[in-house]
Amino acid sequence: xxxxxxxxxxxxxxxxxxxxxxxxxxxxxxxxxxxxxxxxxxxxxxxxxxxxxxxxxxxxxxxxxxxxxxxxxxxxxxxxxxxxxxxxxxxxxxxxxxxxxxxxxxxxxxxxxxxxxxxxxxxxxxxxxxxxxxxxxxxxxxxxxxxxxxxxxxxxxxxxxxxxxxxxxxxxxxxxxxxxxxxxxxx
Amino acid sequence: xxxxxxxxxxxxxxxxxxxxxxxxxxxxxxxxxxxxxxxxxxxxxxxxxxxxxxxxxxxxxxxxxxxxxxxxxxxxxxxxxxxxxxxxxxxxxxxxxxxxxxxxxxxxxxxxxxxxxxxxxxxxxxxxxxxxxxxxxxxxxxxxxxxxxxxxxxxxxxxxxxxxxxxxxxxxxxxxxxxxxxxxxxxxxxxxxxxxxxxxxxxxxxxxxxxxxxxxxxxxxxxxxxxxxxxxxxxxxxxxxxxxxxxxxxxxxxxxxxxxxxxxxxxxx
Numbered sequence: 001x002x003x004x005x006x007x008x009x010x011x012x013x014x015x016x017x018x019x020x021x022x023x024x025x026x027x028x029x030x031x032x033x034x035x036x037x038x039x040x041x042x043x044x045x046x047x048x049x050x051x052x053x054x055x056x057x058x059x060x061x062x063x064x065x066x067x068x069x070x071x072x073x074x075x076x077x078x079x080x081x082x083x084x085x086x087x088x089x090x091x092x093x094x095x096x097x098x099x100x101x102x103x104x105x106x107x108x109x110x111x112x113x114x115x116x117x118x119x120x121x122x123x124x125x126x127x128x129x130x131x132x133x134x135x136x137x138x139x140x141x142x143x144x145x146x147x148x149x150x151x152x153x154x155x156x157x158x159x160x161x162x163x164x165x166x167x168x169x170x171x172x173x174x175x176x177x178x179x180x181x182x183x184x185x186x187x
Numbered sequence: 188x189x190x191x192x193x194x195x196x197x198x199x200x201x202x203x204x205x206x207x208x209x210x211x212x213x214x215x216x217x218x219x220x221x222x223x224x225x226x227x228x229x230x231x232x233x234x235x236x237x238x239x240x241x242x243x244x245x246x247x248x249x250x251x252x253x254x255x256x257x258x259x260x261x262x263x264x265x266x267x268x269x270x271x272x273x274x275x276x277x278x279x280x281x282x283x284x285x286x287x288x289x290x291x292x293x294x295x296x297x298x299x300x301x302x303x304x305x306x307x308x309x310x311x312x313x314x315x316x317x318x319x320x321x322x323x324x325x326x327x328x329x330x331x332x333x334x335x336x337x338x339x340x341x342x343x344x345x346x347x348x349x350x351x352x353x354x355x356x357x358x359x360x361x362x363x364x365x366x367x368x369x370x371x372x373x374x375x376x377x378x379x380x381x382x383x384x385x386x387x388x389x390x391x392x393x394x395x396x397x398x399x400x401x402x403x404x405x406x407x408x409x410x411x412x413x414x415x416x417x418x419x420x421x422x423x424x425x426x427x428x429x430x431x432x433x434x435x436x437x438x439x440x441x442x443x444x445x446x447x448x449x450x451x452x453x454x455x456x
Contacts, residue, residue, distance in 0.1 A: 090452035179377035
């Protein structure tokens with residue numbers, strides 16, 4: 001057996017080294033390739049973001065992050081506000097309920113708080129006279145919900161008409177509450 | 188035989204109409220009894236009383252406004268010792284007492300009328316809305332109103348004279364009782380009630396002020412300066428009786444939207 005020439009030895013060493021290095025790099029890439037669990041979509045396309053969110057949320061481990069997914073979708077929708085976003089959000093929430101991620105009431109609360117004029121912060125169980133002792137709290141809750149409607153209707157869907165209808169109803173409801181509670185307390 | 192069959196069919200038809208009519212009627216939302224005839228009559232009388240008060244105060248208020256402008260323009264605030272300023276203050280306090288005297292003459296009629304309207308509205312608001320509706324039901328009624336949508340104000344900031352406002356109320360109520368628009372009538376009743384509350388407060392304040400002015404008169408003294416009470420009273424009369432409101436409050440009017448694709452979600456409440 002002939003001894004190897006130094007040049008050949010050098011080539012072999014270089015080849016071996018490059019295999020080792022590329023091998024390591026390959027290992028690193030394979031570790032990063034599968035998407036980390038429950039990572040919020042970063043796309044700016046709203047429909048793609050919905051599809052990616054749904055794909056993630058099919059994994060039960062991600063259910064706990066539903067609120068984060070919803071807020072992320074809202075952020076992406078605000079980048080390209082369109083009327084159809086309202087429909088897409090509704091379908092997404094119905095899907096989330098059907099998948100058992102959120103309850104029917106939760107899906108209603110999300111939808112109506114962000115995309116409808118109805119104020120979910122208004123009690124629907126007891127009559128107005130019974131709710132008058134909490135009028136101040138109610139007013140603050142309604143103010144917070146009006147901000148959500150601004151986020152959803154105005155900024156994410158560009159639906160000025162419905163948003164202003166919500167504003168008008170906010171003012172009218174507060175005025176009627178003021179008068180009715182005064183009448184209830186003066187009994 | 189044919190005649191009998193025909194009669195029988197008519198009877199069955201009449202019976203079925205009789206049976207199903209109430210069912211059909213029940214599917215409509217219940218009509219709120221917010222404005223019985225007595226309340227409507229009270230509203231009319233309150234409008235007339237407000238008109239009489241406005242007419243009697245109109246010239247005096249104009250004079251008072253001019254004198255107050257002159258007081259401000261001469262920088263009299265804090266310089267009442269100045270001869271010119273003390274003359275302005277003397278004239279101003281004289282006009283002010285005149286205003287109170289005029290109001291005193293109109294107060295009993297106004298107080299009686301407003302008191303009756305307030306009381307009956309209070310009872311109706313409590314019985315028909317406060318006890319029968321949840322807050323969410325009430326919002327839904329407002330949202331689905333069928334009466335004039337132009338009526339709904341962005342917030343409770345009344346503009347225009349009290350008499351005009353009560354005339355509008357009267358017209359809306361008279362029209363509403365024919366058309367049966369619950370939502371808008373709820374707003375009208377609430378707004379009217381808040382107006383009567385404001386006027387009641389103003390009447391109480393006027394009585395206090397008249398009492399104070401009498402004490403000054405008995406002591407043979409004139410107001411030596413513009414008191415905060417005086418300022419507040421004049422402001423209150425301007426706002427409550429003449430409906431002068433500063434701009435800048437409330438949410439801007441709706442911008443005409445595209446209105447495209449009205450979507451109704453199954454999740455809507």
